Amino acid sequence: MKKTMTFALFPLAALVLAGCTSSPSGADYDKATAAVVKASFQDRGIAKVDRLQQDEANRLCSAADVAGKPLDEKTAKAIEAANLKTVKMPTDGKFIGDWKEGEKIAQSGRGLTWSDKAGDANGGNCYNCHQMDKKEISFGNLGPSLYNYGKLRGVTDPNAAASKAIVEYTWGKLWNSRAFNACSQMPRAGHMGILNEKQLQHVMALLLDPVSPVNQ
Amino acid sequence: MKQAVVNRSAFVAVALTLGAGAASAQGNAALDGIAKYREMLQDGNPAELFEMKGEELWKQKRGPKNASLEQCDLGKGPGVIKGAFVELPRYFKDTGRVQDLETRLITCMETLQGFKGEDIAKTPFGKGEMANVTALATFVATASKGMRFNLSQAHDQEKTMYEVGKRLFFARGGPHDFSCASCHGIDGGRIRLQDLPNLTKNPGNGVGFAAWPAYRVSNSQMWGMQLRLNDCYRQQRFPEPKFGSDATIALGVYMGVNAKTAESIVPAIKR
Numbered sequence: 001m002k003k004t005m006t007f008a009l010f011p012l013a014a015l016v017l018a019g020c021t022s023s024p025s026g027a028d029y030d031k032a033t034a035a036v037v038k039a040s041f042q043d044r045g046i047a048k049v050d051r052l053q054q055d056e057a058n059r060l061c062s063a064a065d066v067a068g069k070p071l072d073e074k075t076a077k078a079i080e081a082a083n084l085k086t087v088k089m090p091t092d093g094k095f096i097g098d099w100k101e102g103e104k105i106a107q108s109g110r111g112l113t114w115s116d117k118a119g120d121a122n123g124g125n126c127y128n129c130h131q132m133d134k135k136e137i138s139f140g141n142l143g144p145s146l147y148n149y150g151k152l153r154g155v156t157d158p159n160a161a162a163s164k165a166i167v168e169y170t171w172g173k174l175w176n177s178r179a180f181n182a183c184s185q186m187p188r189a190g191h192m193g194i195l196n197e198k199q200l201q202h203v204m205a206l207l208l209d210p211v212s213p214v215n216q
Numbered sequence: 217m218k219q220a221v222v223n224r225s226a227f228v229a230v231a232l233t234l235g236a237g238a239a240s241a242q243g244n245a246a247l248d249g250i251a252k253y254r255e256m257l258q259d260g261n262p263a264e265l266f267e268m269k270g271e272e273l274w275k276q277k278r279g280p281k282n283a284s285l286e287q288c289d290l291g292k293g294p295g296v297i298k299g300a301f302v303e304l305p306r307y308f309k310d311t312g313r314v315q316d317l318e319t320r321l322i323t324c325m326e327t328l329q330g331f332k333g334e335d336i337a338k339t340p341f342g343k344g345e346m347a348n349v350t351a352l353a354t355f356v357a358t359a360s361k362g363m364r365f366n367l368s369q370a371h372d373q374e375k376t377m378y379e380v381g382k383r384l385f386f387a388r389g390g391p392h393d394f395s396c397a398s399c400h401g402i403d404g405g406r407i408r409l410q411d412l413p414n415l416t417k418n419p420g421n422g423v424g425f426a427a428w429p430a431y432r433v434s435n436s437q438m439w440g441m442q443l444r445l446n447d448c449y450r451q452q453r454f455p456e457p458k459f460g461s462d463a464t465i466a467l468g469v470y471m472g473v474n475a476k477t478a479e480s481i482v483p484a485i486k487r
Contacts, residue, residue: 029379033466036380037387040463044456051390051455058388065386065397112391112453125392128407140407142399187392194391 047114057083061183076182084179086191087172095167095204096158102206103213105199106132112194122194124203125187132206133213143186150208151215158208170207174200263354263431263483266438270355273348279329288324290317290356301360302480305468307371314377316468317353318442319460325349337459341443346459353440354429357482364479365426367472374469377462381470384463385416390453396467398452400424410487415471422481425471430484438483441468 024032041049054062057079064071071079108123110116126132129143149170155163172179175190189195195203206212274285274297290300291308305316311323319337326333331345339346369375388395399407400415413424429440439447445464449457457463 024376024379029376029383032376033380033383033387036462036466037384040457040461041455042458047390047450047453047455049455051453054387054389058393062383062386062388062395065388065395065401066383113450114456115450138408140405140410142402142405142407185393185398187394192391192393 045114046112046116046118057178057182064183071182079182080179083176083182083188083191084172087175087179088190089168089171090197090201092197094201095171096209097198097201097203097205099202099205099209099212099214101199102202102204103133105195105203106206107136121199124189124195124199126203129186134216135213146207147214149214150210150212155208155215156210158204158210163208167204167208170204171200174203261431261483261485262436263358263429263438263485266351266354266429266431267358267483268355269348270351270353273352274355279325279331281328281330283328283330285321285324285328285352287328288321290320290324297356297359299360299363301357301482302363302365303367305374305377305465305472306368307373314371314373314465314469316441316460316465317356318349318440319465321349321352321356322460341439341446342437350429350438350440350443354438354483357429357480360480361482362479364477365472365475367469367476369473377466377469378473380462381466381468384467385470392453394452394454396448396452415474418475418478421479422484423478425468425475426478426480427482427484427486429482430486432486434487439486 037052041052043049060071060075060079070076105124106126108121109125109128111120111122126146127136127139129140131139131141131145131147132149134147150158150166153166155166157163158167169180173186174195176188177184177186178188187194189203190197190200206214209215274288277284287294289308289310290296291303291306292300301317304320305314307314308320308323315323322331322333322336325331325336325345336345336349341347341350367374369378385396386401388398395401397416399405399412403414405412405414413419415424419425425441428444429438430444431438442459442464445467446457446459449455
């Protein structure tokens with residue numbers, strides 16, 4: 001499944017020579033890019049060069065971004081189906097943790113850079129892109145506002161049967177955002193091991209617990 | 217010169233207090249406050265100190281060959297500084313590769329002064345000869361202040377580097393699936409309260425590629441484009457791009473060509 005960004009080593013000079021007789025194609029530039037990637041990066045701290053390996057979703061979404069055209073529907077659906085299969089429901093059957101812990105995780109943007117240590121707790125990066133608690137004015141806008149996330153969806157008791165569908169969807173979205181939007185820009189917090197099950201339960205509470213500041 | 221440093225630090229402290237006061241207010245007031253704070257900082261930019269250091273280094277006889285850099289060819293002929301920055305990165309016949317300002321300066325330090333370029337490229341940012349490269353880059357770039365970006369795409373390697381840079385810009389990877397475009401692919405984007413330039417097109421005068429080298433108030437450091445890219449990749453959770461590697465040059469070409477006609481405000485001052 002894992003395909004590497006670095007195909008065969010293809011020297012830039014060779015591509016340029018080829019360009020003398022006919023203009024290089026997009027595929028030639030893809031090869032040149034692979035060679036440049038292979039030669040340009042090095043391991044540092046916990047960030048090793050194996051992070052440059054792209055899975056199918058990243059490979060296809062990156063190519064679509066370069067082309068400036070969205071994926072065709074069939075490809076998008078296939079990516080979503082493959083990612084949906086990775087979603088693991090909570091092993092203890094609990095979806096909702098403590099919103100106060102969730103708020104701390106949402107505030108933190110730490111973790112997994114080469115200046116972080118292995119085993120350090122990762123943050124969720126939520127406020128970097130989303131509005132959540134209205135009292136926090138320092139929020140980004142790359143993602144939609146999540147203020148009143150649960151309230152707007154009519155969640156009065158996240159443990160009630162009536163809330164099951166939205167609770168499970170939200171868990172799946174946090175676990176692997178690409179299950180519902182093939183080229184979503186949101187990190188796949190559960191799938192990629194950014195947040196563990198316990199942390200996800202806390203973020204779920206921040207979004208869905210009626211007493212959470214997000215729902216005031 | 218020392219007096220200038222003291223005055224500027226005091227000024228920065230006052231401005232920071234004002235900025236913090238504004239940030240505790242709501243919404244737009246906070247953003248206005250930050251914009252005002254940045255504007256005030258423009259009046260006393262410590263980057264001037266790095267520019268002065270760079271000018272001294274440019275003229276000083278140094279290195280094993282005891283020579284100055286005054287005959288360095290940055291693309292517009294030996295010794296021509298004005299206008300060089302807004303045309304870089306570009307292809308250089310003598311090295312047979314596309315180079316940005318910082319890697320080209322190292323080539324000159326090697327050929328004219330006898331330094332070992334490889335050793336400089338491996339030196340951490342802010343240390344030894346690498347700190348000198350940053351000062352030199354600040355000096356050279358400042359000479360093009362107010363000029364407009366106009367990178368060449370005439371050579372095949374320059375075209376290839378643009379295409380490679382574009383692909384790197386959109387390449388998603390790492391544990392967070394981030395690419396450069398995750399933050400810099402739309403207009404009006406923000407991480408927290410930090411405005412993000414859209415680097416897939418000309419983001420405007422003095423924004424993005426047209427703003428580095430810049431002095432960073434938060435850590436009191438002068439950053440060239442190489443360090444700017446290095447820290448972007450750190451936050452992107454990627455492995456480290458080697459100094460002067462083709463990936464960094466290709467991204468420079470991509471952003472520089474996109475910034476065509478944008479006015480350089482270098483040296484800028486940043487958060």
